[in-house]
Amino acid sequence: MHIDLSVRLTNQTPVYPGDPAVRVKPVTNIEQDGFQDHLVTLATHVGTHIDAPSHMISGGHNLDAYPVERFVGRGVYIDVRQGYNLADIRKLGLKAGDIVIFHTGMIERYEKTDYFEKFTPIPAEVAHYLVERQVSLVGMDMCGPDYPPFPIHKILLGGDVLIIENLTNLDRLAGRTFTITALPLRLDVDAAPARVIATIL
Amino acid sequence: MHIDLSVRLTNQTPVYPGDPAVRVKPVTNIEQDGFQDHLVTLATHVGTHIDAPSHMISGGHNLDAYPVERFVGRGVYIDVRQGYNLADIRKLGLKAGDIVIFHTGMIERYEKTDYFEKFTPIPAEVAHYLVERQVSLVGMDMCGPDYPPFPIHKILLGGDVLIIENLTNLDRLAGRTFTITALPLRLDVDAAPARVIATIL
Numbered sequence: 001m002h003i004d005l006s007v008r009l010t011n012q013t014p015v016y017p018g019d020p021a022v023r024v025k026p027v028t029n030i031e032q033d034g035f036q037d038h039l040v041t042l043a044t045h046v047g048t049h050i051d052a053p054s055h056m057i058s059g060g061h062n063l064d065a066y067p068v069e070r071f072v073g074r075g076v077y078i079d080v081r082q083g084y085n086l087a088d089i090r091k092l093g094l095k096a097g098d099i100v101i102f103h104t105g106m107i108e109r110y111e112k113t114d115y116f117e118k119f120t121p122i123p124a125e126v127a128h129y130l131v132e133r134q135v136s137l138v139g140m141d142m143c144g145p146d147y148p149p150f151p152i153h154k155i156l157l158g159g160d161v162l163i164i165e166n167l168t169n170l171d172r173l174a175g176r177t178f179t180i181t182a183l184p185l186r187l188d189v190d191a192a193p194a195r196v197i198a199t200i201l
Numbered sequence: 202m203h204i205d206l207s208v209r210l211t212n213q214t215p216v217y218p219g220d221p222a223v224r225v226k227p228v229t230n231i232e233q234d235g236f237q238d239h240l241v242t243l244a245t246h247v248g249t250h251i252d253a254p255s256h257m258i259s260g261g262h263n264l265d266a267y268p269v270e271r272f273v274g275r276g277v278y279i280d281v282r283q284g285y286n287l288a289d290i291r292k293l294g295l296k297a298g299d300i301v302i303f304h305t306g307m308i309e310r311y312e313k314t315d316y317f318e319k320f321t322p323i324p325a326e327v328a329h330y331l332v333e334r335q336v337s338l339v340g341m342d343m344c345g346p347d348y349p350p351f352p353i354h355k356i357l358l359g360g361d362v363l364i365i366e367n368l369t370n371l372d373r374l375a376g377r378t379f380t381i382t383a384l385p386l387r388l389d390v391d392a393a394p395a396r397v398i399a400t401i402l
Contacts, residue, residue, distance in 0.1 A: 004269045006387045020228070020240055024390060027221070027244065030259050034350055036391040037246055037256075039221055043228065044239045047387070055238070058231050068205045068398045149235055183384040183396035186207045186248070189225060190237040195384035195396070197269045 005139075005167045005180075005196040006048040007110070009040075014110055016143060017117075019043045044191040050137070050182060051163040055190040056153045063162075064188035070162070073099040073136050075180040075198055077173040081105045084126050096134035099180040103170040106142035110166070121146040124155060131159030137182060139164030139196065164196060177201045206340075206368045206381075206397040207249040208311070210241075215311055217344060218318075220244045245392040251338070251383060252364040256391040257354045264363075265389035271363070274300040274337050276381040276399055278374040282306045285327050297335035300381040304371040307343035311367070322347040325356060332360030338383060340365030340397065365397060378402045 007013065013022045023041040030036050045051070050071075053060025076092055080102045094100065102122065109115045122138075122145040130138055138145075138156060144165050146152035156163055164182055179199045184192035208214065214223045224242040231237050246252070251272075254261025277293055281303045295301065303323065310316045323339075323346040331339055339346075339357060345366050347353035357364055365383055380400045385393035 002269045002273055004387070008265065008387050008389060010389065019238070024388060026390075030257065035257050035354075037220070037244055038388075038390045038392075039242065039244050040386075040388065041240065041242045044241060056231065056236050064209065068203045068396075071396075072203055072398075072400075153236075181382055181384070181398075183382070183398065185241075185386065185394055186205070186209050186396060187225060187239075187241065188209060188211065189227075189239045191239075193386055195269075195387060197273075197382075197384065199273075 001200045003169055003172050003198045003200065005169050005198055007166055007168050009042065009047045009193065013047050014115065015043065015046050019045060022046055042193060044187065044189055047193055048164065048166045048196055049191050049193045050184045051157060051165065051191045053157040053160065056150055056157050060157060062188045062190065063184055063192050064186060070136050071182045071184070073097045073180060075173065075178045076100050077103060077176065079103050079174065084123050086125050086129060089126060089129065094133040094135055098135045099182065100130060100135050100138045101170060101173060101180065102138065102140040104140055104142045107166070107168045116143050119143065122152050124152060127152045127155040130161050131155060135161055137162045137164055139167050139182065141167045141170045164194065167196060173198055202401045204370055204373050204399045204401065206370050206399055208367055208369050210243065210248045210394065214248050215316065216244065216247050220246060223247055243394060245388065245390055248394055249365065249367045249397055250392050250394045251385045252354070252358060252366065252392045254358040254361065257351055257358050261358060263389045263391065264385055264393050265387060271337050272383045272385070274298045274381060276374065276379045277301050278304060278377065280304050280375065285324050287326050287330060290327060290330065295334040295336055299336045300383065301331060301336050301339045302371060302374060302381065303339065303341040305341055305343045308367070308369045317344050320344065323353050325353060328353045328356040331362050332356060336362055338363045338365055340368050340383065342368045342371045365395065368397060374399055
């Protein structure tokens with residue numbers, strides 16, 4: 001069984017303050033042209049997407065520097081709706097290549113402005129621990145791991161841990177054994193929109 | 202082991218004649234803004250992408266009508282570089298949910314105009330057979346299954362077989378046992394760019 005952890009991309013998809021809106025518009029139609037086609041305009045950090053080091057780190061890798069092996073791995077679900085506890089996280093046996101999923105519950109407020117403005121950042125000690133364990137990616141159902149000037153982004157991306165933002169449906173992962181497949185568009189820039197699924201084992 | 206079957210999306214990515222070019226442009230930079238971000242403009246049928254029925258069929262399903270289960274399945278590699286042979290294809294034991302991969306070799310000419318203008322269409326009898334077997338998707342390393350007015354597209358999409366176009370690296374699948382994971386952006390229109398991987402078993 002596969003679970004879709006990705007949000008829809010539409011003209012109504014919420015975007016980070018200051019980012020351009022998503023635009024999906026028809027450019028042909030079946031009656032006149034014989035086929036339907038659309039033109040899509042979107043920022044690299046909209047919806048469910050993966051951040052690469054070059055988003056925050058001068059000279060850091062772009063996303064296409066990573067082979068697809070990096071985007072598939074054992075998923076480790078961590079419920080942080082009541083907060084982060086490093087001692088508990090240490091007990092999970094995180095290992096290189098794991099994909100850590102923080103369930104914050106914030107995505108329930110995706111349509112509200114406080115989604116982008118009132119969330120609990122990932123503690124620095126937790127970010128350092130993920131880097132130490134060499135996990136492949138850390139995903140979350142919130143808009144990002146921290147606020148400007150983005151110290152947690154920089155710990156993670158500087159430590160070669162990629163970040164998946166704006167996940168959904170994480171409640172369906174509690175208590176499950178699963179792998180994550182998080183496939184970004186093959187754009188060689190600072191990030192790319194992605195389709196992310198969990199495969200229940 | 203995973204193999205990336207997706208082409209890169211850049212300002213140089215070839216597009217179907219008449220389609221708008223891909224545009225990837227920076228909108229912020231680390232020095233001035235503290236982070237790097239890009240704006241991407243692309244048609245739904247550019248690069249490696251998946252066609253939904255509404256591309257060609259009035260009233261047909263958009264892509265987001267399909268749960269992610271549809272995008273993962275047993276891969277069946279078929280070498281058609283010397284042509285299509287329905288009798289041989291019948292021997293492969295295709296079953297519902299399979300993802301058929303036609304290796305045409307055309308992607309080697311992706312940068313040339315004849316890529317879009319001189320290819321061998323999928324024969325109608327083969328398309329009808331794929332529909333009969335209820336395969337989930339048919340993928341190919343060429344720009345599409347046929348020329349205007351697109352009779353083969355209509356057989357496949359009308360029969361609920363989705364189409365993956367502009368795959369690459371298919372030579373690496375010959376003789377392998379693999380699954381395909383073909384994840385499109387979660388756009389609810391006629392098609393979406395996708396990242397497609399093969400997982401070698």
